[in-house]
Amino acid sequence: MDHATPNLPSTSFEATSRFYLSLGFEESWRDEGWMILNRGGIALEFFPYPDLKAAESNFSCCLRLDDMDAMYKACKEAGLPEQCWGWPRLHPPQREDSGLTIAYMVDPDGSLIRLIQN
Template identity: 60%
Template sequence: MADHATPNLPARDFDATAEFYGALGFETGWRDDGWMILERGELMLEFFPYPDLDPFSSSFSCCLRLDAIDPLYAAAVSAGVPEARTGHPRLHPATVEASGMRIAYLIDPDGTLLRLVENRD
């Protein structure tokens, strides 16, 4: 296995988190009362319980470096995640930013920001 890192993110409710990410194509790889791992292909997100998290003041975030961001973005749109400027969950469409990188944004129901960053060739 190649070296890698996985984000450790908060979840107010593991059932709700698994349902949200399940609609995006993630499957449960591990779960007990204190930890949950969700997987989508080679992507892996790990969650810890944080029942008192206020999603409107959350500062949790991570980057998902993807060969193609469009399939995950399309899955989120198909799951009913709105393209909006406020609220949780929501999406911000991909743009090429000043860095030259193509990036989209997904904010999950717990207020966690996931940057969907397209890998460069």
Template identity: 60%
Template sequence: MVDHATPNLPSRHFEATINFYAALGFTVVFRDAGWLILSRGDLILEFFPDANLNPAASSFGSCLRLDDLDAFYSECRKAGIPETTVGWPRIEPPRHEASGLRIGALLDPDASLLRLIQNRDT
């Protein structure tokens, strides 16, 4: 296994988190009362329970670096995630940033921000 990192994000309800991410192709790798791990290919997201989380005040987030950002964005839209700039869950379309990267955004039902970044060819 190569070195890697995985985000640790809050979940108010594991079932709601599982259902949201399942619509995007994620499956449960591990679950107990205190931890949840989901994967989609090489993407791994880990969640801890936080029933008292206030999504409006959440500052949790991570980056998903994707080989095909447009395909993932399309899957989010097909899953019914609204394209908007307010509320959550929501998806914001990819755009070219000053950094030269194409970046979109996904906010999950707990308002964790997942920046969607197109991988560059090396």
């Protein structure tokens, strides 16, 4: 089966791992130059970017989910605030003009993660 894995920046693998573990991800690989986190069929891969400023990040990816509500609930239960500023944060799901239901999460390094209901 073909698949893609987003490559995202991390200012600290330890901090990134702790954040995503709180959302139900598991660490499947880490060395000094690469880290892979998995949650079900989702794989996120991270590279070191120690000088990244979250406010200047333009990294993003889409997670197309069979149960977007469960993922959003995991984010809420991990304490991510629903707000329009700061890192990390959440934006509640809404039906967009495209017809898709999308929620938005911004991780501690400023990467925008779109949570899209399949």
